[in-house]
Amino acid sequence: MRTIHTSTKNQRISTQELLTSIREAVEQGECDFVIEAQGQHDIPGPLWNSQGKALHITVRNPGQRVGAMMLPGTNVLVEGSAPADVGWLNAGGTLIVKGDVGDTAGHCAASGTIYIGGRAGARSGSLMKHDPLYKAPELWILKHTGSFSFEFFSGGYAVVCGCDCEQGSVLGDRPCVGMVGGVVYVRGSVGDIPQDLALLPLDHNDQAFLNEGLDRFLRAVDEKHRAPLLKDWEVWHKIVPAPKQELVRPSVAQYRKASWIPGGLFADIVADSGIHAPILGTGLHRLRIPVWENESNTCLDCHKCALTCPRNAIERTQDTTLTYTADPATCIGCGLCQAVCPNHIWRLTDAPPLVEHLPGEKGRCVMDNR
Amino acid sequence: MEAINTQDIATNDLAWKIEYIPERCTLCGSCVAACTFAAIAFVRVDLPHKKTKLLIRQEPSLAHCCVGCGVCEKLCPSQAIRPIANPHSRQHLLTSCSGPARRGGRSNLQRQRTVDALLVGRISQMTDPSLDAERHTFDIKAPLGRILSPDKLPLQRIGDTLTITGKTPPVRWIYPLLFSDMSIGALSTHAWEAIALAVAYLNEVCHIPVRMSSGEGGMPMKLITSDKLKYMILQIASGHFGWDRIIRTIPHMPCDPAGILIKIGQGAKPGDGGLLPESKVEHHIQHIRGVPKTTLHSPPNHQGLYSIEEAVQKMHLSLHAAFGFRVPVAIKCAASSTSVAVYNNLLRDPYNICGGFFLDGVQGGTGAANTVSLDHTGHPIASTLRDCYRAAVAQGLQGQIPLWVGGGIGMTGQAAADAFKLICLGANGVFIGKLLIQLLGCVGNEYGRCNQCSTGQCPTGICTQDYRLMMRLDIDKGAEAIVNYVLTFDSELRKLMAPVGNSSLPVGRADALISTDAAIAKQLGIQYAC
Numbered sequence: 089m090r091t092i093h094t095s096t097k098n099q100r101i102s103t104q105e106l107l108t109s110i111r112e113a114v115e116q117g118e119c120d121f122v123i124e125a126q127g128q129h130d131i132p133g134p135l136w137n138s139q140g141k142a143l144h145i146t147v148r149n150p151g152q153r154v155g156a157m158m159l160p161g162t163n164v165l166v167e168g169s170a171p172a173d174v175g176w177l178n179a180g181g182t183l184i185v186k187g188d189v190g191d192t193a194g195h196c197a198a199s200g201t202i203y204i205g206g207r208a209g210a211r212s213g214s215l216m217k218h219d220p221l222y223k224a225p226e227l228w229i230l231k232h233t234g235s236f237s238f239e240f241f242s243g244g245y246a247v248v249c250g251c252d253c254e255q256g257s258v259l260g261d262r263p264c265v266g267m268v269g270g271v272v273y274v275r276g277s278v279g280d281i282p283q284d285l286a287l288l289p290l291d292h293n294d295q296a297f298l299n300e301g302l303d304r305f306l307r308a309v310d311e312k313h314r315a316p317l318l319k320d321w322e323v324w325h326k327i328v329p330a331p332k333q334e335l336v337r338p339s340v341a342q343y344r345k346a347s348w349i350p351g352g353l354f355a356d357i358v359a360d361s362g363i364h365a366p367i368l369g370t371g372l373h374r375l376r377i378p379v380w381e382n383e384s385n386t387c388l389d390c391h392k393c394a395l396t397c398p399r400n401a402i403e404r405t406q407d408t409t410l411t412y413t414a415d416p417a418t419c420i421g422c423g424l425c426q427a428v429c430p431n432h433i434w435r436l437t438d439a440p441p442l443v444e445h446l447p448g449e450k451g452r453c454v455m456d457n458r
Numbered sequence: 459m460e461a462i463n464t465q466d467i468a469t470n471d472l473a474w475k476i477e478y479i480p481e482r483c484t485l486c487g488s489c490v491a492a493c494t495f496a497a498i499a500f501v502r503v504d505l506p507h508k509k510t511k512l513l514i515r516q517e518p519s520l521a522h523c524c525v526g527c528g529v530c531e532k533l534c535p536s537q538a539i540r541p542i543a544n545p546h547s548r549q550h551l552l553t554s555c556s557g558p559a560r561r562g563g564r565s566n567l568q569r570q571r572t573v574d575a576l577l578v579g580r581i582s583q584m585t586d587p588s589l590d591a592e593r594h595t596f597d598i599k600a601p602l603g604r605i606l607s608p609d610k611l612p613l614q615r616i617g618d619t620l621t622i623t624g625k626t627p628p629v630r631w632i633y634p635l636l637f638s639d640m641s642i643g644a645l646s647t648h649a650w651e652a653i654a655l656a657v658a659y660l661n662e663v664c665h666i667p668v669r670m671s672s673g674e675g676g677m678p679m680k681l682i683t684s685d686k687l688k689y690m691i692l693q694i695a696s697g698h699f700g701w702d703r704i705i706r707t708i709p710h711m712p713c714d715p716a717g718i719l720i721k722i723g724q725g726a727k728p729g730d731g732g733l734l735p736e737s738k739v740e741h742h743i744q745h746i747r748g749v750p751k752t753t754l755h756s757p758p759n760h761q762g763l764y765s766i767e768e769a770v771q772k773m774h775l776s777l778h779a780a781f782g783f784r785v786p787v788a789i790k791c792a793a794s795s796t797s798v799a800v801y802n803n804l805l806r807d808p809y810n811i812c813g814g815f816f817l818d819g820v821q822g823g824t825g826a827a828n829t830v831s832l833d834h835t836g837h838p839i840a841s842t843l844r845d846c847y848r849a850a851v852a853q854g855l856q857g858q859i860p861l862w863v864g865g866g867i868g869m870t871g872q873a874a875a876d877a878f879k880l881i882c883l884g885a886n887g888v889f890i891g892k893l894l895i896q897l898l899g900c901v902g903n904e905y906g907r908c909n910q911c912s913t914g915q916c917p918t919g920i921c922t923q924d925y926r927l928m929m930r931l932d933i934d935k936g937a938e939a940i941v942n943y944v945l946t947f948d949s950e951l952r953k954l955m956a957p958v959g960n961s962s963l964p965v966g967r968a969d970a971l972i973s974t975d976a977a978i979a980k981q982l983g984i985q986y987a988c
């Protein structure tokens with residue numbers, strides 16, 4: 089057991105001196121520390137005992153990033169509160185803070201456990217993730233968090249017990265924005281969460297996890313008396329990413345049917361109400377129409393036109409006289425008949441614009457009738 | 459055999475040549491049947507030994523020249539036919555022998571855009587951190603209407619509270635992307651309806667407050683008497699087409715329109731008035747515009763407006779009054795070397811009624827114009843806008859008469875970048891027209907493809923009143939394309955606002971821009987970088 093006082097004769101030792109002395113002691117086999125800090129940062133950082141023994145470090149009055157980048161086997165206990173970034177990038181250690189912590193607690197933690205016996209600041213738990221090779225990270229918070237908590241949360245477990253927070257969201261404003269994985273358990277009311285997340289009641293597995301975990305947590309932060317209150321699962325929820333939802337927007341066609349001006353904008357002046365037709369048309373939709381003009385009686389009755397027509401539109405009839413006709417229902421007006429005919433009987437003519445044929449109140453406007 | 463002379467027109471004189479591979483052709487007839495310009499036809503050629511062969515021939519004629527629209531290629535089941543631009547074309551020269559040529563579309567000579575020489579070069583990183591484009595709440599709105607300076611606001615402090623003691627001019631806060639000015643007549647009823655439908659959908663389903671300017675061809679009665687009128691900006695140009703009917707309908711309007719836009723000039727053809735060729739003045743157009751079947755000209759000037767002061771007085775005052783002083787009235791001019799003088803004049807605005815100055819740049823489009831105007835008149839938009847904005851700043855009047863700019867926005871497909879850069883140069887918002895019809899399927903471009911909007915033979919059914927062609931346009935699909943584009947625009951605009959750290963539109967934040975062109979940087983007063 090080594091106790092380090094970070095000031096001697098009113099002289100505060102630097103973070104570098106403190107961390108170096110801890111590291112050297114660990115290398116010499118020391119596993120237990122009590123550190124009376126004066127705001128030195130990054131206590132203790134990545135540390136390991138060469139025989140794999142656990143390290144126990146009790147800290148009072150740490151600076152920022154206490155418990156950051158801890159390796160498995162490192163146990164840090166903060167008596168009292170700690171500033172920002174506690175447990176940042178935790179890679180497997182255990183951090184217990186008895187009091188409150190500053191912003192971004194547990195930021196990017198990927199393994200290990202963080203217990204906070206008070207409140208946590210803004211952006212707590214942001215970007216926590218679960219490295220599949222190791223055990224999922226855990227972040228336990230006794231009271232509540234500041235705003236923007238659990239942003240981009242993508243793996244692991246966060247538990248916010250909501251103690252002493254009877255009003256407002258226990259997760260602050262705009263929690264869980266960009267959350268894509270993991271579970272955030274929360275006891276108490278939550279503000280609006282993004283639409284791609286779901287707020288669900290606990291199932292049996294959740295209850296089992298919390299039941300066991302709460303005992304560990306409350307023991308660690310000396311709050312065992314709260315257990316009966318906290319184990320009322322009715323007031324708990326979990327936040328998880330919702331299954332991907334299909335586009336809920338109606339199509340424009342659906343919208344037109346339901347909410348557009350009935351009949352279309354121009355229904356009072358033209359009968360067309362927005363009909364769509366493919367580029368290639370027959371009948372009145374043709375740009376050009378073939379006409380069989382056999383006044384000179386020079387048709388050879390050779391069938392060439394009928395055989396060439398790509399649409400099989402040409403019919404030959406002979407009642408009193410020989411007649412070739414192009415069926416408007418199938419003819420597209422391509423003019424092949426005109427081209428193939430040896431005696432120029434077929435003539436491709438421009439068809440009149442369709443508007444001439446449109447039924448309805450052609451040329452009359454509703455306002456005109458007033 | 460027919461004698462051919464050197465003066466006869468051959469297909470190699472034309473701007474587009476048809477490449478045809480007879481071996482692949484199945485003689486299905488689709489291409490010839492669908493070509494609205496009758497630029498191709500079947501011919502029979504005689505081969506030796508009394509054999510014949512059917513082929514497709516391109517018409518060697520100016521009246522039936524191929525315009526490169528590509529409909530034949532689209533329909534061909536066997537890739538046997540396609541148009542190819544002919545670099546040796548003599549078509550411009552030859553067309554000019556029969557009077558001034560007219561066409562629609564856009565300038566085919568002025569393709570260079572200043573915005574393409576600008577980059578968003580100031581990215582917040584360590585300093586004033588950038589925002590999260592996906593999750594931050596952005597306020598993407600632009601004013602249409604006269605904004606009063608704080609000292610002119612009719613506010614009075616009575617005890618501890620501020621009280622409004624008078625009237626303020628009407629202002630609408632709308633989406634900074636405005637659908638602009640394509641008239642019913644220039645556009646087919648299908649195309650116009652598709653755009654209007656997209657606007658309503660964007661407002662009601664997507665909650666994006668996009669507004670649409672009617673263009674100068676009047677308004678459909680069914681729209682003007684519905685509550686969707688609130689999305690519409692009614693345009694009045696020198697021809698005043700359809701306005702007697704709009705005025706008659708005022709008592710039947712269930713709500714106010716979004717605004718009134720007085721069109722003085724158009725960027726694609728400044729100095730040239732509106733033009734609707736007789737071929738497009740079909741029955742329904744006659745009824746919407748209140749005209750007989752004839753070619754419709756809007757004069758290049760508003761008759762009876764001889765000065766800026768008069769324009770402000772007569773047009774602004776009257777239209778303002780006609781709609782009960784509740785509707786903002788703005789004015790649109792073609793960008794010009796005199797734009798700053800006009801804007802300075804407007805800024806005096808003793809009546810507080812000028813609700814916006816719309817500047818249309820040289821790359822705007824049009825339904826019909828003289829080719830010489832299209833290709834040789836106009837003014838780029840960037841420096842005009844910048845000069846106007848700086849003139850306002852110099853007088854401490856920036857933001858009071860909103861600046862809206864258009865002309866070539868989205869020419870490269872990315873309207874959000876163009877909009878963002880122009881907003882940084884001082885625009886409050888931008889307007890798009892040509893881009894919308896391109897989303898509907900228009901195949902025209904700056905390289906002489908199609909641009910036949912004035913002929914009534916539009917192959918995509920957009921710029922025609924021939925129902926056979928109009929029906930080629932699927933209104934729902936067209937509107938859907940516009941909606942999807944605007945949604946993309948919206949996300950892309952956020953992607954640009956976030957890195958400069960602005961959650962509202964960065965109007966005038968030219969510090970966010972750099973130019974890799976020293977002359978442009980100097981003219982616009984922004985940083986040069988290389």
Ligand code: SF4
Pocket residue numbers: 377378396397398399400401402414415418419420421422423424425426487
């Ligand atoms: S125009 Fe074409 S489709 Fe019509 S009849 Fe003649 S060959 Fe057949």
Ligand code: SF4
Pocket residue numbers: 386387388389390391392393394412428429430431432433434
């Ligand atoms: S190809 Fe001509 S000549 Fe032969 S049947 Fe047809 S119309 Fe008559």
Ligand code: SF4
Pocket residue numbers: 474476492493494495496497498523524525526527528529530531540541
């Ligand atoms: S490209 Fe267009 S104009 Fe030219 S032949 Fe084909 S369909 Fe006709």
Ligand code: SF4
Pocket residue numbers: 482483484485486487488489490514530533534535536537538539
């Ligand atoms: S569409 Fe193709 S296959 Fe059919 S006639 Fe034309 S070139 Fe021949």
Ligand code: SF4
Pocket residue numbers: 562563895899900901902903907908909910911912915916917918919920921
């Ligand atoms: S496709 Fe229609 S709208 Fe587009 S350029 Fe051609 S004629 Fe004009």
